[in-house]
Amino acid sequence: MNASRPLWRHRLARALAAAFLCGPWRHAELVARGAACLGEKPPWLPIAARWTRHAFPSPPASIEPVVERLLRLPSFQLATTGRPPTPKWRKAFLYVPPDPVARFAVPPLPSDGALARWLAIPEPLLAWLADVRGLNRRTAEARLHNYHPRWLPKAHGGVRLLEEPKPLLKQAQRRILAGLLAHLPPHAAAQAFCSGRSVHSHAALHAGQAVVIRIDLADFFGSIGRARVRALFEAAGYPRPVARSLAGLCTTATPPLVVARLPRPVDAAEVPYAASQRRHLLAPHLPQGAPTSPAIANLCAWELDVRLTALATTFGARYSRYADDLTFSGGPEVARRAGHLVELAMFAAYACGFAVRHGKTRVVRSGARQVVTGLVVNERPHVARAERDQLKAILHNCVRHGPAGQNRENHPDFRAHLLGRLGWVAAGDPRHGAKLRALFDRIAW
Numbered sequence: 197m198n199a200s201r202p203l204w205r206h207r208l209a210r211a212l213a214a215a216f217l218c219g220p221w222r223h224a225e226l227v228a229r230g231a232a233c234l235g236e237k238p239p240w241l242p243i244a245a246r247w248t249r250h251a252f253p254s255p256p257a258s259i260e261p262v263v264e265r266l267l268r269l270p271s272f273q274l275a276t277t278g279r280p281p282t283p284k285w286r287k288a289f290l291y292v293p294p295d296p297v298a299r300f301a302v303p304p305l306p307s308d309g310a311l312a313r314w315l316a317i318p319e320p321l322l323a324w325l326a327d328v329r330g331l332n333r334r335t336a337e338a339r340l341h342n343y344h345p346r347w348l349p350k351a352h353g354g355v356r357l358l359e360e361p362k363p364l365l366k367q368a369q370r371r372i373l374a375g376l377l378a379h380l381p382p383h384a385a386a387q388a389f390c391s392g393r394s395v396h397s398h399a400a401l402h403a404g405q406a407v408v409i410r411i412d413l414a415d416f417f418g419s420i421g422r423a424r425v426r427a428l429f430e431a432a433g434y435p436r437p438v439a440r441s442l443a444g445l446c447t448t449a450t451p452p453l454v455v456a457r458l459p460r461p462v463d464a465a466e467v468p469y470a471a472s473q474r475r476h477l478l479a480p481h482l483p484q485g486a487p488t489s490p491a492i493a494n495l496c497a498w499e500l501d502v503r504l505t506a507l508a509t510t511f512g513a514r515y516s517r518y519a520d521d522l523t524f525s526g527g528p529e530v531a532r533r534a535g536h537l538v539e540l541a542m543f544a545a546y547a548c549g550f551a552v553r554h555g556k557t558r559v560v561r562s563g564a565r566q567v568v569t570g571l572v573v574n575e576r577p578h579v580a581r582a583e584r585d586q587l588k589a590i591l592h593n594c595v596r597h598g599p600a601g602q603n604r605e606n607h608p609d610f611r612a613h614l615l616g617r618l619g620w621v622a623a624g625d626p627r628h629g630a631k632l633r634a635l636f637d638r639i640a641w
Contacts, residue, residue, distance in 0.1 A: 205267070215233035223242075227245045240274070311442070317368065325364065325445055332449070344362065347459075358484055370487050380428075387517065396571065401514055402516070405566075407527075407531035407560065416519060426442075455474055458477075497548070507537070513530045538557060571624055584625075
């Protein structure tokens with residue numbers, strides 16, 4: 197081993213990076229795992245943990261960026277230059293990270309029997325609900341299917357299939373969501389279906405920018421197949437048979453008789469997307485309507501979020517994702533190179549197994565109205581004035597003429613509907629929300 201020790205320094209950085217990545221991404225835990233890896237707690241270790249978290253606010257998908265970060269850290273270079281590794285540090289070369297299941301505090305499920313006991317169902321029922329052999333979709337008997345399908349019109353044309361699991365399966369999925377998926381953290385860029393994040397937090401990231409770029413993914417849930425979901429559970433540390441059963445519980449293949457009711461698109465430009473939607477539905481996919489689908493979709497989009505976050509950083513832009521809505525924003529330089537950014541973002545989406553709705557891509561500069569998930573963000577996130585004025589007019593008419601005549605869309609609970617719209621306005625503009633609430637309180641219900 198020569199005087200500069202380049203080989204052992206790199207091996208030490210890799211062992212330390214593996215220790216950092218095998219558990220919760222908090223400073224104290226990183227330091228504790230680093231100390232367990234090194235056999236001691238040198239003075240530079242807390243600095244290395246702090247700077248690693250500063251460089252990566254959430255755990256990266258690969259170990260390599262963390263290794264490179266550690267090798268460039270001045271305190272790490274100083275501690276490992278011109279000296280051999282201490283006897284304790286040599287143990288780090290043999291360090292084996294804890295089992296991945298321990299990394300996320302998910303329940304240990306070594307077999308299908310353990311999974312069935314954890315779900316509190318008999319093992320034969322587990323096999324029926326998971327349906328890994330695809331028998332469910334082959335029967336024409338609707339009562340034997342595990343989902344209730346419903347076609348719903350989209351707000352801007354087209355239809356989506358809502359597949360609601362039946363009670364036994366829904367109970368198992370809720371158990372998986374609360375006891376397993378809740379312990380797998382999504383990427384920091386994901387703003388939908390995450391505790392503490394919302395439409396407003398997503399829009400606030402892009403307020404007051406020179407340009408806002410929006411890219412929509414096509415058939416977001418349907419394009420996530422069973423193989424990808426199984427790989428997710430394997431990455432969480434479960435053996436393949438258990439991961440296969442978990443993936444079966446969380447995915448479904450729509451029966452052909454249901455897919456046959458998919459309306460033919462009127463617009464010729466929608467034909468390729470309709471064909472893709474039909475193909476995804478016939479294959480095992482994430483169903484819209486299952487309680488587990490949003491969390492799994494976020495986790496399966498981890499690689500996409502990593503790539504697009506890195507792309508945004510390269511351009512000096514901001515990036516976040518709300519379900520299938522990819523949003524970038526930035527200053528004048530980002531506005532100048534917006535076309536190139538869109539092209540590379542689309543390439544990254546296709547590389548990660550997602551398709552893009554080209555007709556819905558928007559590049560909006562500050563001179564026009566910039567809208568992110570229904571909120572105007574030119575200065576700060578708020579509801580568009582036309583929508584706010586419309587709500588004010590409805591409330592005013594409710595006060596003057598009574599609420600019954602204003603429920604033109606026949607909402608079953610018109611009062612709750614108005615309260616929901618009030619909350620939507622107040623979240624972005626508390627001052628206007630308070631004025632509208634005062635008007636609402638004058639309605640004679």
